[in-house]
Amino acid sequence: MQRAIIEPNPTPPADSKAASPSKPGSLLQHPNSVAAEVRNLRKIYNVGSPQAHEALKDVNLSIRANEFFTLLGPSGCGKTTLLRILGGFEMLTSGTCRIFGEDVSRLPPEARPVNTVFQQYALFPHMTVRRNIAFGLEMLGKPKAEVERTVERMLDLVHMREYADRRPDTMSGGQRQRVALARALAPQPKLLLLDEPLSALDLKLRQKMRLELKSLQRETGITFIFVTHDQEEALAMSDRVAVISNGHLQQVGTPEDIYEQPQSRFVADFIGESNLIEAKVADSAGSEAAFDIEGFGQVQAPIGQRVEVGQQVWLSIRPERLVLGAVHREGPQATVTDRTYLGNAVEYHLRAGKHALTARSPRGGLRGRQDFAPGDAVSLGFEPGSIKVLLS
Amino acid sequence: MIERRFQLRWPLGASGSLLMLWALPVILLLAYVLPFAGVTLWSVTRPEPGFENYVRIVTGADFQAIFVRTAWVCLLSTAITIPIAYLLAYYWVMGSARRSRLIEICIFIPFWISVLVRAFGWVVILRNNGLASDVAAAFGLNGLSTGRNVWSVITGMVHFMVPFAILPMASVMRKIDSRVLLAALGLGCRPLGVFWRVYLPMSLPGVFSALAMTFIFSLGFFVTPMILGGGRVVLTAESVFVQMFQTANWGLGAALGVVLLVVVFAILWLSQRVMRIEQLMSR
């Protein structure tokens, strides 16, 4: 089940030279090739001790070149561990980890063509901005003139020229963030890892930096692997998102896929909000099935997989796709228990039999929709295709 | 292939940091722990094989007298040190900025000055015909015994240990949240009550570590007692020196050193037990 969700298994290129044909200096790299790939990856901390903890359980994933790829999940789900394994800060327990075709499982961090933007930036406090950015280039043994040229270019790229000779501890969070980006981009890595880089910033700045990061990725053409627990951030910036929970890869797909076609209860619940309702298959015919919901009635929904009559499943409906109406016809009904005004929308808390549901309509009462008060009885309508059937 | 970067590497590859880590422990094992094993060997082989030395230490009336004297001199000086140190630590941490600065200077000047110089200062004050007897004479207290006796030794030891005892207490006191004290005041507790019922219990862990440290320190040093006692108030640590260099009885000196070490470790072990119990009870 898990494996089926994941990937159309891209075979790794047999010839590792073919995987990285570009010169180190060129910015646009390998369209359509695989930037990073992990196979059967497991990570167990404290192997053999009573505190042994399996952080990653058989993860398979491949990330394309030039992609803005996000690892999304709640804290402690293993996303940071995966990032640290890619960066070489953590050794994997079993499986393989390839970067542009080369197996890097045993390489120390300094031998990998990967740079990282750390959570609290980890800027060198004893160096100026300029020296921070130059560090990676100097470690590569680049000639002095080239180092200087690249540093200048990076300063312009992140708009930090006027701060070039200041030290990190005199700067704001957003400025440090830019310096950290410039420092990580200067050696022109093939892969940029970002470990929750926006979490230390306040809301407004975070939203601004989202746009900057996205355009930076487009400008440089470097593959970004971004770790976050903030689903909004993930949906706003990514080309593709991998949802991780409890060491398992739950689903990989575009933000639309993940939001519109969740494949498990976890994803439906973690990304945005969902009403999750337990149901039984009453009848199935081809691509459609009917489901019995206790104390509620029957609903129809399209199905992606085969289901057996009598099988227990979960139905997921987004609150904004639950349409409330006056009680005038047959069908599922509910009682409003609470109404919350949210500014751009109104949220209704409903009770239908033993189920608690949430519905959200944009500015209740407007756009032809009725407004309701607590205690009102309402009929429930579902927009076509809004019910997702989840087997796990 | 990924380009290999220019690298300055360990001469021994990845084991470089292992070498770095182990250099000091290995040196200490060879130059400190191993010789200590040799000392233990001395204690059972000199002057002849057997436990003669330990038997003498345990049963000899002279050594028993030394041990008893050591125990009460150390207990007494610890008992005097702790309240003085507590008082200073308290005003260092809680006092007004000016007083706090003055106390800090009073603590750290002696702290950094050689134990010999400090003992010498007390010799000047306490010896016969010294400052103290002059002052006493001025008050008509002629014939007050000063000079080389137990009280001089205790004075010198207390003076040596107070700055050391202040540090653990002050570090615990610094962590006490002053809002807790305000809360107690707000609940109607009188200031002195806040001290006895809130502040003192909260600072006790610091007092315990200062207690253990002071007592252990006092057992082990011999410079101050030798100068201020002048050979008349021989404590255990001093008797090691005497056995080694004055009576050239190396085996006996070594055995005394071993006994001292065992006692110190026993006290450490005990004080850790006590602190753990104390932590359990405070929960």
Added chain:
Amino acid sequence: MFGRSRLGGFFAGLAGLFLLLPLVAVIPFSFTPKRFLSMPDGEYSLRHYLAIFDPDTWLASIGTSTLVAILSSVIATALAAAFSIGIWLRRPASGRFLIGLVLLPIIVPPVTSAVALYFLLAQIGLLDTIPGLVLSHVVMIVPFSVIAILGALSRLDRNLELAARNLGASQLQSIFRVILPNIRFGLFAAWFVSLVMSWEESSVTLFVSGVNVITLPKRIWDNLRLDLDPAVAAISVIMIVATTLVILLRKSET
């Protein structure tokens, strides 16, 4: 604030005076014009300060102490830095045990340490030599350096090292270009503390040297044991003044 009673403040003041008393008491004695230790009555002299410059006795001992203190503090700081950084980088399972081992010389009674070091130097024939004394001092002062450096490292962001490695620095490069520069104040403190500790070391020094190699504490000790030379008072005053100046200067800086 609560509980700043006048009585308590008064006793704290007395306790502070008690700590300074013996240091102040020696000052007048250093100016006595007499040959023996006495309170000068009306007449003052600097003759005992001049005696310090006798190249055969006091000056020689000051030189010996300085040499031993510089050598052993530099060696101790280097070893302590290597050890502490090793612990910080590798976080070995045996870390607690290793730190315990290294801190042993602080916990073990100084006499016992002195007997052990005496045994060692007797075995390898370094009793009463400069190298032997330096070795003994390194053992005794290295725990203080380790404490200072481990303290500095515990305040260092672990990600700094990862960032350096990530940018292509080898472990050795990250140590020299990132870790060491960021703990430089801790290193200096470690070196300074061990310098002072070695300069003042008396308990082990009395066991392992004394005839050919005479440090300043050893010479003061001999003078205190045999006759009370006022030169001890002069030396003491110089040390007290120097210490006070350093402490006051450091205070005014911060």
